Amino acid sequence: MTVAELFGGELMNTLALIAIAVAALYFARAPMRGLIASMCRAIAQGLRFASQSLIDARTNLTARNREVLLAAGRDAAARMVEREFERFGDTVRRDLGQYPSLHQALAERATNLDNDYAESTATPPAPPGWAEAVEAVAAVPAKADPVLRQVLESIHGSFKDAADEASDDYRKDCRTRHKHLNDMAPSWREALKLLSEVKSRLETTNARAASVDQHMKKYEEISADTDRAAASLQSSALVQFFIAGLVLIVAAGGAVVNFHLIARPMSEMVGGNAYVGAFQMADIAALVIILVELSMGLFVMECLRITNLFPAVSALPDHVRQKLAITAFGLLFSLACVEAGLAYMRELLLQDELATAALLRGDGIAAGTSFLWITTAAQMGMGFILPFALTFVAIPLETFVHSLRAVLGWAAAGLLLTTSFMLRLLAQGFDEGAAVLAQLYDVVIFAPLWVEKRLTGAGDSEAKAAHRKTAPVGAKAMMQDVEERLAS
Amino acid sequence: MKKTSLALGAAAAIFATSCSEPQPRNTGVYMLIDTSGTYTEEVDQAQQIINVILARLEPSDAFAVARVDTGSFSERDIVAKMQFDDRPSVTNQQKRQFRETIDAFVSEVKPSSYTDITGGVLQASEFLTEKNTGRKIIFIFSDLKEDLQEGYIRDIPLTLDGFDVIALNVTKLRSDNIDPREYMSRIDDWRDRVENGGGEWQVINDVESLDVMWR
Numbered sequence: 001m002t003v004a005e006l007f008g009g010e011l012m013n014t015l016a017l018i019a020i021a022v023a024a025l026y027f028a029r030a031p032m033r034g035l036i037a038s039m040c041r042a043i044a045q046g047l048r049f050a051s052q053s054l055i056d057a058r059t060n061l062t063a064r065n066r067e068v069l070l071a072a073g074r075d076a077a078a079r080m081v082e083r084e085f086e087r088f089g090d091t092v093r094r095d096l097g098q099y100p101s102l103h104q105a106l107a108e109r110a111t112n113l114d115n116d117y118a119e120s121t122a123t124p125p126a127p128p129g130w131a132e133a134v135e136a137v138a139a140v141p142a143k144a145d146p147v148l149r150q151v152l153e154s155i156h157g158s159f160k161d162a163a164d165e166a167s168d169d170y171r172k173d174c175r176t177r178h179k180h181l182n183d184m185a186p187s188w189r190e191a192l193k194l195l196s197e198v199k200s201r202l203e204t205t206n207a208r209a210a211s212v213d214q215h216m217k218k219y220e221e222i223s224a225d226t227d228r229a230a231a232s233l234q235s236s237a238l239v240q241f242f243i244a245g246l247v248l249i250v251a252a253g254g255a256v257v258n259f260h261l262i263a264r265p266m267s268e269m270v271g272g273n274a275y276v277g278a279f280q281m282a283d284i285a286a287l288v289i290i291l292v293e294l295s296m297g298l299f300v301m302e303c304l305r306i307t308n309l310f311p312a313v314s315a316l317p318d319h320v321r322q323k324l325a326i327t328a329f330g331l332l333f334s335l336a337c338v339e340a341g342l343a344y345m346r347e348l349l350l351q352d353e354l355a356t357a358a359l360l361r362g363d364g365i366a367a368g369t370s371f372l373w374i375t376t377a378a379q380m381g382m383g384f385i386l387p388f389a390l391t392f393v394a395i396p397l398e399t400f401v402h403s404l405r406a407v408l409g410w411a412a413a414g415l416l417l418t419t420s421f422m423l424r425l426l427a428q429g430f431d432e433g434a435a436v437l438a439q440l441y442d443v444v445i446f447a448p449l450w451v452e453k454r455l456t457g458a459g460d461s462e463a464k465a466a467h468r469k470t471a472p473v474g475a476k477a478m479m480q481d482v483e484e485r486l487a488s
Numbered sequence: 489m490k491k492t493s494l495a496l497g498a499a500a501a502i503f504a505t506s507c508s509e510p511q512p513r514n515t516g517v518y519m520l521i522d523t524s525g526t527y528t529e530e531v532d533q534a535q536q537i538i539n540v541i542l543a544r545l546e547p548s549d550a551f552a553v554a555r556v557d558t559g560s561f562s563e564r565d566i567v568a569k570m571q572f573d574d575r576p577s578v579t580n581q582q583k584r585q586f587r588e589t590i591d592a593f594v595s596e597v598k599p600s601s602y603t604d605i606t607g608g609v610l611q612a613s614e615f616l617t618e619k620n621t622g623r624k625i626i627f628i629f630s631d632l633k634e635d636l637q638e639g640y641i642r643d644i645p646l647t648l649d650g651f652d653v654i655a656l657n658v659t660k661l662r663s664d665n666i667d668p669r670e671y672m673s674r675i676d677d678w679r680d681r682v683e684n685g686g687g688e689w690q691v692i693n694d695v696e697s698l699d700v701m702w703r
Contacts (some may be wrong), residue, residue, distance in 0.1 A: 359584060
């Protein structure tokens with residue numbers, strides 16, 4: 001057998017196999033097209049169902065997110081209203097609690113004014129009792145009896161003295177009245193001052209009441225479950241999440257600095273070559289100290305009711321809470337002192353290592369620099385202050401935790417929506433893919449299809465030619481067509 | 489009940505993991521200084537290398553310096569040895585003491601008649617194995633020309649699994665200049681012996697390279 005015969009034989013076999021396969025595919029065309037269409041339809045329906053399920057899940061999640069957000073907002077608003085009421089109560093106690101004494105002071109001033117006014121009334125001068133006698137005396141001629149004249153002059157002198165005396169009394173009385181009127185001025189001023197104080201206190205109380213009204217309105221809006229409140233809370237939560245995250249990153253930087261301050265000297269206490277897993281024991285000890293400080297800071301903030309991360313702490317009686325706060329602060333203070341000591345030790349160790357390295361290099365022991373105390377003091381100061389500074393992390397941490405729930409909810413809802421969209425797109429792809437696969441199937445069996453078309457095409461053309469010969473044309477055909485339509 | 493059992497199991501697993509023998513992470517260094525013949529003149533450079541090594545060592549590391557003389561497989565050839573404390577401050581003090589000991593040795597070192605490097609390496613492996621350090625390094629400060637006294641048997645296989653053997657300052661002898669193949673042959677012989685014993689072989693002739701290697 002030659003190579004040509006060998007390959008010729010194989011080629012024939014292959015061609016025969018292909019022909020059989022194509023023939024089989026041709027005969028199975030109708031069921032296969034149905035199978036492809038059914039399969040694609042089933043997959044597309046499954047994907048659409050999954051997509052719809054995800055949409056439903058997203059709807060539920062969004063509703064749940066809204067509920068949680070509104071509940072959190074309601075709690076926050078209630079807390080704000082409660083605090084505003086506390087402040088309002090304090091204001092009322094402070095400003096209006098002293099109102100009785102203020103009122104008494106005003107009443108006293110009014111009494112003083114009344115008394116002064118009463119005392120300042122004008123006393124008319126005494127009416128002249130001898131007016132008619134005087135007139136009679138005055139009517140006596142001047143060239144009368146000298147004795148009479150002397151008597152008259154004496155009477156005239158007496159009258160004059162009496163008039164002078166009355167005039168003096170009147171002037172004195174006027175002075176007294178003016179003095180009383182003058183005394184009224186400070187009382188007026190005092191009364192004005194007291195009235196302006198009353199006005200100022202009432203204005204403060206009004207402002208506080210307006211603030212309570214505002215928070216109360218917000219609370220009512222949230223309680224009414226309005227879209228406006230939900231949108232406002234969403235926006236607020238997102239902003240708070242990013243701001244709190246930013247502050248936490250800054251705080252993490254502070255914690256890292258703190259860690260480096262105490263990690264090195266820690267090796268002096270727990271050993272420089274002790275490991276737990278892949279981590280040095282000294283690093284772990286330093287980290288634990290920082291975490292304990294953070295915890296103590298959190299407890300201090302909780303006990304002072306600045307944050308509300310642990311409801312159990314808020315629910316404690318006031319005296320227990322105060323004791324807890326003092327204990328937590330005491331521990332924090334102790335740890336801050338320990339950190340300051342460690343920071344000092346760090347500097348000592350560093351100097352010792354530098355001196356040893358210099359000795360080994362043959363440079364001799366380096367003389368201490370004069371400004372070394374600045375770095376030492378700075379390190380100690382940082383070691384002492386940073387634990388207290390990290391205490392305030394509790395506030396952004398609380399905000400972050402609360403807003404995180406909302407942000408995660410939105411992220412999950414967004415993910416569900418995107419996945420649902422992708423599934424729907426895939427379903428559409430399968431729908432369209434069924435037609436494409438059917439066309440591809442026809443491409444594979446193009447040869448028998450071509451033959452079929454030729455055969456059926458020939459039959460069709462013969463039938464069409466016969467029909468053309470027998471069928472009426474023109475107006476006749478139109479009439480026949482109309483009659484058929486009318487008959488049907 | 490099932491949850492409780494699960495939690496107890498997890499706790500037991502964590503306890504067992506934490507209580508298992510921890511892998512040592514410290515470094516043990518044994519340095520052999522050739523004091524035979526004219527190579528004694530190089531001992532000043534060995535002193536510099538020791539200082540570099542001392543500067544690089546950490547708390548809990550172990551360091552020993554021994555001389556290579558007629559019969560080096562002996563504790564008496566150890567010039568100075570120190571297991572550093574795990575506190576950095578104490579380690580610094582120990583390093584200073586170590587340096588003083590080495591200074592004293594350098595000032596009064598005398599050349600030996602023969603060179604037993606194999607004995608020194610055996611002693612070094614014994615010392616470091618006993619110290620059970622995480623990383624084991626043997627420095628050989630020598631021209632690697634072994635010259636054994638009659639009767640000393642040293643053609644024995646070395647067991648250096650997990651050891652780094654580093655030859656330092658391998659100077660060329662006068663005969664090496666005539667036939668460099670001798671020099672290469674010496675280094676190749678030692679490489680074969682160390683690598684057959686399971687160790688890693690390296691040659692460093694520059695002190696700065698040693699510093700870089702340590703980093």
